[in-house]
Amino acid sequence: MDVDAAAARVLAELRAQGDPARAEGEKRYLKSEFAHIGVPVPAVRKAAVAAVKAGPAREELLRLAQALWDVSDGGRPVHEARMAAIEVLVKRVALLEPRDVETAERLVRDSASWVYVDNIAERIVGALVVWYPDLATVLDAWVGDPYMWIRRTAVLALLPGVRTGDPDLERISRYGDALLGEREFFIRKALGWVLRELSKKDPAWVVRWVEPRLDAISGVTLREAVRRLPADEAARLRKRA
Template sequence: MFDTTAFLTDLRAEMVQCADPAHRDGLRWFFKEAISPLGVRSSELNALVARRWRELRTLDPAVLLQMCNTLWQSDVFEDPTLASKWCSRAVSKLGPAAFETFEGWLSTRVNNWAHCDVLCTGCLGPLLMRHPELWERTLPWLASPNRWLRRGAAVSLVPPGRRGLFLDQVFHVADALLTDDDDLVRKGYGWMLKETSKAWPQEVLDFVLARRARMPRVALRYAIELMPADWRRKAMER
């Protein structure tokens, strides 16, 4: 029987052992929001995810989700990232019932773009690709006062967008957020359009050209970043 308490105690000891105080201080400086990192570098964190996954891969989905929920309740900066990366590996067996849990983390626990993006690109996006009917449940996020739900509505479409999927949904979200006054939301939907342009370059260019007079420049620059230079010049013209 899996002992969640023992696993998390051992996990914390391993994280403390590989923590780098200089990296910890750099993270605190980098993020505008107040965070409490241990200072585990991304390479170490990813190695830890892979190593400990051997113990988690056969867990009952409900047990895994509950363990990850415990990590999401933690104030340690690295913990939600670990939880999201493990849930990402288990999306296929977690199934559509996990949507409510993921949405709860996004709406109540996320307080920085890094946690928003690892959850949305690693968990919500892949879940939407497997269960497209869930996308409609993200529509209320577009009008939410919570910036992370609005950004999340866009960033969750990054994985399907880069694979040439959900084009209509991508444009719907971009239109809904087009003039959002939050810079992180603008960058989020700009990133979504940029990734979608890998599969649909002409369609994304046409979308941008039709809206460039109203589209914030930061979102526009993100959206066209991967396009040929002459396309970028055309899109940036006033």
């Protein structure tokens, strides 16, 4: 693969589909300081998938993702190029190795929005943790990291295990206890999402975990945690909170 040419093709395709009005609206919605082209997510994904259709080697994949991530316009990162960087990694995530969690961490630390972090957390880091369970020890360090988006990544990376029916209940409980006092909305929401997804498969566990913590759990976390519980259990927990 000619990585530079592939990145240029992706960027050219994105620019050809740019909508200035959409770009401005998206910037406002995301409160973004990045440059925006104004391309819908499905179109970004289509361009990214086409770029790796031929099946790059792992090293080529990583270089392509970095090339797209580094695209700038007037000194500002380009939103759609960064989204495409994530999508190429997601499409070929099976090529990644345990050591590539370092690349994912670097991208998260260079992010400043859920719009980038959430896909990296769940679809890249979470996938790697499912395939290489020992990587979960990395999440143990991340959950206490000073950078909020790294903490959010640690929590959301537990979602694939929940969805595949093999939840890491010990870590869900431990991370939940560690984060009950969180002031950051995005951390509270992430914890609630994990509990909500778990409640679809194991509502009794979620009730047992939430109930003794009702005096400490945030409203945001509780609302998400009970959203998919049986109506009577959800109402009982809300009433007691």
